[in-house]
Amino acid sequence: MKRNLQQIRPLWLLNSALLYSLGAGIADYLGEFDDWATFFVGLAWVLTLQMGFQFLEIYFRAAPPKSEDESQKLAYEAPLWFGLTALTLATTLTIVLQRGAALDNAVGLVMGLIFLGAVAYALPPLRLVDSAYRGLLISALLVNLIPALAFALQGAPLHRLVSMVTFPLTLLHYAMTLVFEFPAYAGDVKHQRRTILVRIGWQRGILLIGVLNLSAFLALGFAMLVGLPLQIAAPIFLVLPLALFLIWYFGRVAAGVKPNWQALFSAATLIYAFSVYLLAFAFWTR
Numbered sequence: 001m002k003r004n005l006q007q008i009r010p011l012w013l014l015n016s017a018l019l020y021s022l023g024a025g026i027a028d029y030l031g032e033f034d035d036w037a038t039f040f041v042g043l044a045w046v047l048t049l050q051m052g053f054q055f056l057e058i059y060f061r062a063a064p065p066k067s068e069d070e071s072q073k074l075a076y077e078a079p080l081w082f083g084l085t086a087l088t089l090a091t092t093l094t095i096v097l098q099r100g101a102a103l104d105n106a107v108g109l110v111m112g113l114i115f116l117g118a119v120a121y122a123l124p125p126l127r128l129v130d131s132a133y134r135g136l137l138i139s140a141l142l143v144n145l146i147p148a149l150a151f152a153l154q155g156a157p158l159h160r161l162v163s164m165v166t167f168p169l170t171l172l173h174y175a176m177t178l179v180f181e182f183p184a185y186a187g188d189v190k191h192q193r194r195t196i197l198v199r200i201g202w203q204r205g206i207l208l209i210g211v212l213n214l215s216a217f218l219a220l221g222f223a224m225l226v227g228l229p230l231q232i233a234a235p236i237f238l239v240l241p242l243a244l245f246l247i248w249y250f251g252r253v254a255a256g257v258k259p260n261w262q263a264l265f266s267a268a269t270l271i272y273a274f275s276v277y278l279l280a281f282a283f284w285t286r
Contacts, residue, residue: 009054016046016146018276019169023150023162025283029232032156038102042153045093045111046146048086049118055083057122057129097153106152110145117141132194135177143170164223165232165279168216172272175212178205179246179268183261206250213243213271231286235278243271 020043027033059079065072094111097103103111120126121137128137144166151162181188181197182205188195197205217240224233246267253259 012054012142013047013050015273015276016050016142017043018273018280019142019146020046020150022165022276022280022283023147024154025280026147026159026161026165027151027154027156029283029286030156030159030161032151032154035102035154038097038100038153039150041093041096041100042102042150045090045097046114046149048090048093049115052083052086052090053118053122055079055086059083060122060124060127061129102153102155104152104155106158107149110149110152114141114145114149117145132196132199135174135181135196138177139170139174143173161228164226164228165220168219168223169272169276169279171212171216171219172275175209175216176268176272178209178212179264181205182259182264203254206254209250209268210247213247216275217243229286232279232282235282236275238278239271239274242267242274246271 024033024039033039056079059077062076062079065076094103097107117137118141121128121134121141128134131137144163147166148158148162152158178196181195182202184195185197185202185205187193188198192198200208217237220228220233220236224230246264249259249264249267253264
């Protein structure tokens with residue numbers, strides 16, 4: 001049981017909470033935020049749904065026990081019951097939102113997309129967690145839909161500011177997931193696992209990481225030209241030197257230098273995390 005609880009990926013949950021706060025911050029910036037109760041119920045829905053499908057993904061990934069030992073059977077089935085319990089709680093929170101008149105068409109659509117995406121990611125027959133495009137699906141689900149849900153729960157029509165900031169963040173998040181795939185590249189090739197790096201090759205993977213990072217900042221710059229306020233977008237460019245460092249370091253790796261994976265992991269994570277934090281902070285404080 002302890003091992004199963006350690007697999008709920010607390011950093012994923014923290015990421016979801018931060019993205020949710022970003023969406024609510026945009027609503028506050030536009031003068032649309034007025035319901036803290038709905039804010040917390042929606043946040044609880046996101047986190048319980050995520051935990052539920054994380055446990056189900058663990059359950060379907062594990063091999064059934066080969067013996068009839070009761071302790072092994074319980075350990076194998078524990079993630080299933082944890083997942084179903086979390087999803088039951090998420091269903092209860094959905095009813096709470098509906099009775100509180102927060103579940104309008106826009107909110108229902110976004111929640112439905114999140115739910116269907118999670119089903120496709122974690123459960124058979126699709127189980128996109130095993131596909132080459134799992135990182136892209138995770139990025140789209142987390143970075144686009146969670147802020148949109150937090151914004152829509154405040155009763156406001158979806159605003160272009162949401163997409164203006166979530167699209168660049170999606171690029172940074174996907175770049176981060178690619179960085180974390182590199183150490184397993186040799187094993188993935190050996191065992192013929194269908195990862196995006198195996199399909200495109202590690203050299204093109206390095207190029208893609210650079211393109212994604214630079215494209216994110218170019219997208220923010222374009223967003224500033226078409227209406228994203230300068231005081232909101234400008235702080236995120238403090239992260240640009242770290243993105244340039246990541247690109248430079250991967251260039252050295254491509255040239256044959258032995259990589260320091262911890263430094264690369266830290267750089268990729270900080271680029272994304274600081275970007276989300278700086279945007280959320282700017283929206284909440286302006």
